Amino acid sequence: MKNKYVYVGILLAVILAVSAGLTSLYVHRKGHSAAAEELNVVTSFYPVYIAAANVTDACGGVRLQNLSEPQTGCLHDYQLTSEDMKLLSTADIFIVNGGGIESFLEDIAKEYPDLTVINACEGISLTEDNAHAWMSMELYKEQIRNICDGLGRADASRRDQYAENADRYIREIEDLQQEYQDLYASVSGTPVVLFHEAYEYLAEEYGMEVAALLDLDEERQVSAGEVAQILQVIETENVPVIFAEELYGKAMGDMMERETGIQVLYLDALNRGDYEDKDSYLTHMRANLELIRSQLDPMSGDR
Secondary structure: OHHHHHHHHHHHHHHHHHHHHHHHHHHHHHHHHHHHHOEEEEEOOHHHHHHHHHHOOOOOOEEEEEOOOOOOOOOOOOOOOHHHHHHHHOOOEEEEOOOOOOOOHHHHHHHOOOOEEEEOOOOOOOEOOEOOHHHOHHHHHHHHHHHHHHHHHHOHHHHHHHHHHHHHHHHHHHHHHHHOOOHHHHHOOOEEEEOOOOHHHHHHHOOOEEEEEOOOOOOOOOOHHHHHHHHHHHHHOOOOEEEEOHHHHHHHHHHHHHHHOOEEEEOOOOOOOOOOOOOHHHHHHHHHHHHHHHHHOOOHHHO
16 A cells, blocks of 8 residues: 555656646747747838838837937948947848948848848839938838838738738828828929938929039038039029028038028938837928928918
């Protein structure tokens, strides 16, 4: 009888040990599965981040981060930092604007050959080497669709939610287009001078004629000949307005106003802003359009 109790005790101990092992294995596998469902998405810079933030809005398990802030807002000649490389080493997906604006993509492909890269400008017809597609609301909608489609291919479990979010965001952009649909008739054909290539897309979307482009940044050295040429264009083309970015165009804008009396509108290139504000694009594009309307639409005061 004693041996029987010993045998039963040993059997129970074995059962408990096996059960504990199986429970531990289940918990481990469940935790591993949950971790595998998490998606780390990195974007290249601000306008791509805002688009991706809207597409991934309320998608549980998606972590969205952006590379280090470039000083200029855009990525021309941007050099990746060690923090950028460390962040990309944790990424499942890297979303870029494309169009050549991220000059470091070849380095990323060599360092992380298995990293999924979504090009927001894929299939979009760009103006020469100008990659500022987000400044056209029509092209920006195409970028949103590219981001949505790329995320859906890489992460089928959330595909429907990405599509729902993208549709919602595109409808909001279309509402903004509808709000300013009358602006085209008012400003179409108006000659403008640009001090930032990003505004080329905005001007073209509303039918304005780009009489001259002087792309200013922190390294741009403007010659006396270029200034004389711009002054001549303003006079001969009867240009009523210059579109400039205040950060790099203020000094030149002030000079042009003194020399010609022309109005300089300091527009937002939408390449920097609040990362917590998913409506940033809509808010600041509306401000741009309202500024253009106030200066170039003779009926704006009646609205």
